[in-house]
Amino acid sequence: MLVLMVTITITGLPFGIAMIVASIFYLFLSGQDVSLAAENVLNGIFGNFVALAVPLFIFAANIMNAGKISDRLLDFALALVGRLPGGLAQVNILTSLIFSGMSGSAISDAAGVGKIITDMMMRENRYPRGFAGAMTAASAVVGPIFPPSIPMVFYALISSTSVGALFLGGVVPALLLCLVLGIAVAIMAKVRGFPIEAPVALAMLPVIVLRALPALFMPVILLGGIYSGAFTPTEAAAVSALYAILLAAFAYRALGLSSFIDVVRETVETTAVVTIVLCGAFIFNYVVTIEQVPQTVSALFQQLQLQPWAFLLLLNILYLLLGCILDVSTIMLVVTPLFIPTAAAMGIDLVYLGVVLVFNMMIGLITPPYGILLFIIKALNGIPLAELIRESWFFLAILVAMLTLLTYVPALSLWLPRAAGML
Amino acid sequence: MTKGAPSSGSAGALAWLGTMAKRVADWIGVALFLSAFMGFLVQVFYRYVLNAPLLWTQEFVMISFIWAVFWSAAFTVPIRKHVSFDVVYDIVSPETRRVFSVISMVAVIAAFALLVPYTWDYLTFMARRKSAVLRIPMDLVYGCYLLFIAGFAIQGFWRLIQLFGPSWRDQI
Amino acid sequence: APIDLKISVPSVPSDIHTQALKMFKTDLEKAAPGQFNVEIYDSGSLFKQGADTDAVERGNLQMTYLSFQLIADQLPQYGLLTMPYLFRSAQHYDDFMKSKLGDQFKADVEQAMNIRLLAPCYLGTRELNLRKQMKVDTPDDLKGVKMRMPDSDAWLFMGKALGANPVPMPFGDVYLGLQTGTIDAQDNPLPTDYAAKFYEVTKQITMTKHLVDAINLVIGADVWNKLDDSQKAAVQNAADAACKWNDTKRKAEEDKLVDFFKSKGLAVTNPDISAFREHVQKYYLDSDRSKQWTSGWVDQINAMAPKADASKKN
Numbered sequence: 001m002l003v004l005m006v007t008i009t010i011t012g013l014p015f016g017i018a019m020i021v022a023s024i025f026y027l028f029l030s031g032q033d034v035s036l037a038a039e040n041v042l043n044g045i046f047g048n049f050v051a052l053a054v055p056l057f058i059f060a061a062n063i064m065n066a067g068k069i070s071d072r073l074l075d076f077a078l079a080l081v082g083r084l085p086g087g088l089a090q091v092n093i094l095t096s097l098i099f100s101g102m103s104g105s106a107i108s109d110a111a112g113v114g115k116i117i118t119d120m121m122m123r124e125n126r127y128p129r130g131f132a133g134a135m136t137a138a139s140a141v142v143g144p145i146f147p148p149s150i151p152m153v154f155y156a157l158i159s160s161t162s163v164g165a166l167f168l169g170g171v172v173p174a175l176l177l178c179l180v181l182g183i184a185v186a187i188m189a190k191v192r193g194f195p196i197e198a199p200v201a202l203a204m205l206p207v208i209v210l211r212a213l214p215a216l217f218m219p220v221i222l223l224g225g226i227y228s229g230a231f232t233p234t235e236a237a238a239v240s241a242l243y244a245i246l247l248a249a250f251a252y253r254a255l256g257l258s259s260f261i262d263v264v265r266e267t268v269e270t271t272a273v274v275t276i277v278l279c280g281a282f283i284f285n286y287v288v289t290i291e292q293v294p295q296t297v298s299a300l301f302q303q304l305q306l307q308p309w310a311f312l313l314l315l316n317i318l319y320l321l322l323g324c325i326l327d328v329s330t331i332m333l334v335v336t337p338l339f340i341p342t343a344a345a346m347g348i349d350l351v352y353l354g355v356v357l358v359f360n361m362m363i364g365l366i367t368p369p370y371g372i373l374l375f376i377i378k379a380l381n382g383i384p385l386a387e388l389i390r391e392s393w394f395f396l397a398i399l400v401a402m403l404t405l406l407t408y409v410p411a412l413s414l415w416l417p418r419a420a421g422m423l
Numbered sequence: 424m425t426k427g428a429p430s431s432g433s434a435g436a437l438a439w440l441g442t443m444a445k446r447v448a449d450w451i452g453v454a455l456f457l458s459a460f461m462g463f464l465v466q467v468f469y470r471y472v473l474n475a476p477l478l479w480t481q482e483f484v485m486i487s488f489i490w491a492v493f494w495s496a497a498f499t500v501p502i503r504k505h506v507s508f509d510v511v512y513d514i515v516s517p518e519t520r521r522v523f524s525v526i527s528m529v530a531v532i533a534a535f536a537l538l539v540p541y542t543w544d545y546l547t548f549m550a551r552r553k554s555a556v557l558r559i560p561m562d563l564v565y566g567c568y569l570l571f572i573a574g575f576a577i578q579g580f581w582r583l584i585q586l587f588g589p590s591w592r593d594q595i
Numbered sequence: 596a597p598i599d600l601k602i603s604v605p606s607v608p609s610d611i612h613t614q615a616l617k618m619f620k621t622d623l624e625k626a627a628p629g630q631f632n633v634e635i636y637d638s639g640s641l642f643k644q645g646a647d648t649d650a651v652e653r654g655n656l657q658m659t660y661l662s663f664q665l666i667a668d669q670l671p672q673y674g675l676l677t678m679p680y681l682f683r684s685a686q687h688y689d690d691f692m693k694s695k696l697g698d699q700f701k702a703d704v705e706q707a708m709n710i711r712l713l714a715p716c717y718l719g720t721r722e723l724n725l726r727k728q729m730k731v732d733t734p735d736d737l738k739g740v741k742m743r744m745p746d747s748d749a750w751l752f753m754g755k756a757l758g759a760n761p762v763p764m765p766f767g768d769v770y771l772g773l774q775t776g777t778i779d780a781q782d783n784p785l786p787t788d789y790a791a792k793f794y795e796v797t798k799q800i801t802m803t804k805h806l807v808d809a810i811n812l813v814i815g816a817d818v819w820n821k822l823d824d825s826q827k828a829a830v831q832n833a834a835d836a837a838c839k840w841n842d843t844k845r846k847a848e849e850d851k852l853v854d855f856f857k858s859k860g861l862a863v864t865n866p867d868i869s870a871f872r873e874h875v876q877k878y879y880l881d882s883d884r885s886k887q888w889t890s891g892w893v894d895q896i897n898a899m900a901p902k903a904d905a906s907k908k909n
């Protein structure tokens with residue numbers, strides 16, 4: 001089964017489809033009811049209301065990028081932190097943080113506001129292009145750590161933890177990450193002599209703030225709405241998409257009907273692609289369960305008599321390695337369920353584990369050879385992969401250090417959800 | 424019917440038909456997604472603004488959603504656009520890629536062809552069930568999956584034919 | 596070769612139901628050594644809630660728990676069994692299942708769903724759990740109260756029958772919903788309120804006792820019919836013992852929890868139960884759904900109520 005799965009995946013068959021195909025062959029050859037490959041997929045997807053948050057967050061992010069909302073944020077960030085050492089790099093970090101309060105995906109950050117700021121950094125050779133791209137990749141990581149977050153929604157699905165608690169758990173780590181990146185960039189700017197941006201005229205400031213204000217208001221509505229009871233996290237995704245539409249269409253007048261339809265079409269395609277992976281995971285998990293794989297994994301760890309700290313260390317290393325070759329949704333949906341029972345048995349808090357694992361998987365987005373953020377930045381900004389990778393090591397080191405900190409200081413992820421009374 | 428063939432009247436018409444079919448498929452996908460989205464907004468509005476929660480919205484949203492997903496996966500997303508493991512695929516020669524693609528397409532077609540009768544059996548079984556709120560027979564709700572399997576297999580079959588044709592390089 | 600009995604349930608390992616299954620496994624393996632291979636999958640890890648029933652019907656799973664609500668969904672004539680205030684206690688369920696009516700019910704379910712009902716396990720009595728303290732004496736007091744219900748037609752109807760404003764919501768969203776006020780109330784047995792920590796985000800429990808709930812331990816009819824008589828007896832006895840153990844344990848837990856909730860600062864109030872019973876049952880009997888019910892059964896089941904329990908009411 002696994003051999004078959006690996007073989008057909010290497011031949012380039014999409015993951016979701018490969019999981020379904022391999023499961024069909026497995027069910028057939030082991031004399032089980034092949035219709036389970038329909039039953040599990042359908043019941044799995046139809047019963048998962050939360051899964052809907054994912055396409056809606058994608059939808060919202062696509063609208064923001066199409067509707068020039070990203071541009072306004074950029075002007076705002078430039079006025080705010082352009083004067084710091086490594087000005088545009090700081091802007092890059094700040095826009096990622098703001099954008100992350102509205103979008104749940106690192107890819108939409110890199111492809112939207114990230115592309116614009118990378119171009120700005122590369123203009124007139126102000127920054128080495130590899131550095132500009134690597135900066136964008138590293139800061140895009142914050143997108144799914146700060147709420148909302150698509151991977152956290154997936155994690156909540158498979159671990160039965162609360163989406164609200166997970167979202168809150170990501171807030172402190174995300175802010176901390178931005179702070180650390182900011183300081184690192186400031187130091188690097190001094191060493192490498194990166195430029196500082198010209199001050200924005202004081203008279204312009206109110207205009208810039210005013211123009212960005214409706215966009216800045218979005219995270220407030222989103223998180224305020226969730227935590228004040230106006231809507232559930234899933235509904236929040238729909239509301240944020242609506243807000244983005246209204247903003248783009250009426251406040252900024254940058255979204256016509258035909259471009260709106262294009263955004264929807266693109267969103268539907270992405271949705272189908274992402275959801276098919278989820279569907280594949282449902283039937284694949286059935287096969288894995290009936291073959292008692294999670295029990296075997298659990299027994300293996302129990303046999304090793306690992307302490308939680310050692311278990312977490314191994315898990316982190318494994319995930320970093322997997323992140324080099326696999327897609328986030330695959331790791332999340334296929335690999336993570338194997339470890340959740342073991343972690344729970346060790347008394348590891350599953351919300352904290354979720355934050356750690358999501359952070360880990362986001363690092364996987366920029367680790368070669370399969371680092372999807374690198375691919376996107378290469379495609380959008382035309383920066384050679386080799387240059388991107390060379391400049392990425394510095395940021396990777398920071399991210400891994402942050403991951404270690406998160407792993408061994410659970411309070412960083414748990415303090416806020418606890419303070420909010422959610423755990 | 425291949426690209427290299429001189430465009431006769433019937434080939435032109437066929438191409439036109441193909442484009443139109445793709446456009447219609449796109450529109451259906453867009454409509455399904457938007458109806459799920461609208462359902463959500465109606466749900467929030469009625470509960471939060473009017474304090475009169477609607478009972479049917481959640482189910483309506485879910486049905487639109489799974490139809491949008493399976494419909495698009497079958498008819499609007501090209502196979503190459505799905506998330507796949509490209510690390511090996513990207514570094515091998517075009518000829519090897521062609522072989523790879525043929526293998527994977529054959530696997531898909533065989534598996535999905537096998538699944539069709541079983542899915543049919545399951546849907547027949549589910550015909551007795553009705554959805555919880557709207558009371559729609561579940562075979563209709565779940566029918567989109569059969570559509571997906573058949574549609575995707577046909578897409579795979581079409582790609583397979585092309586892989587053996589002169590324009591196979593467009594397909595890898 | 597031993598007969599495979601795969602059991603899939605949505606409940607978590609700490610749940611008394613899940614533990615009852617372990618008892619079932621031990622008992623059965625003791626009574627019929629080497630004849631059965633029982634595998635328990637909890638937390639819906641093999642089949643999700645609802646899908647487990649389909650799986651038993653289709654022969655992909657051998658055992659699970661089956662609710663009366665799901666049975667009524669397929670056999671509308673038995674909707675009456677889900678009417679609030681019908682069953683008074685776990686014993687009442689037992690007496691019904693062992694009566695002539697119970698035999699007919701079991702035969703009909705086996706016929707229509709290819710599932711054999713083994714024994715009813717007491718789930719608990721559903722009580723109201725409110726976000727804020729308020730006076731709840733009669734159904735009128737619940738007017739406009741947004742009460743969470745599981746997302747199905749039958750449950751939502753029950754919410755209306757209680758006089759509330761039902762909101763369909765998945766169980767996983769209820770805690771946050773209560774905390775933030777998306778909903779004003781929810782109803783569940785006390786052990787569920789405890790396990791899901793709803794007491795952290797609510798201020799009152801009103802002992803409406805509206806639904807004495809039970810689920811059936813079931814086995815696929817195909818497997819059942821292949822067993823010889825001694826095997827059948829072994830399975831049946833193990834099921835009875837498991838449910839009996841579950842019932843006692845549940846009841847004790849419920850009694851203990853009232854004090855626990857009080858200690859957490861919740862008001863535990865007693866409404867006018869006869870007002871609720873009258874309103875709710877009238878609402879059901881006046882509705883279209885009761886037209887499909889087998890006539891006379893409500894009265895006959897009422898008559899089976901254990902005397903001690905019946906007199907304790909009101």
Ligand code: NA
Pocket residue numbers: 092093095096114117135136137139140
């Ligand atoms: Na950025």
Ligand code: NA
Pocket residue numbers: 099100101102103104105142143144145146147148149
């Ligand atoms: Na985010």
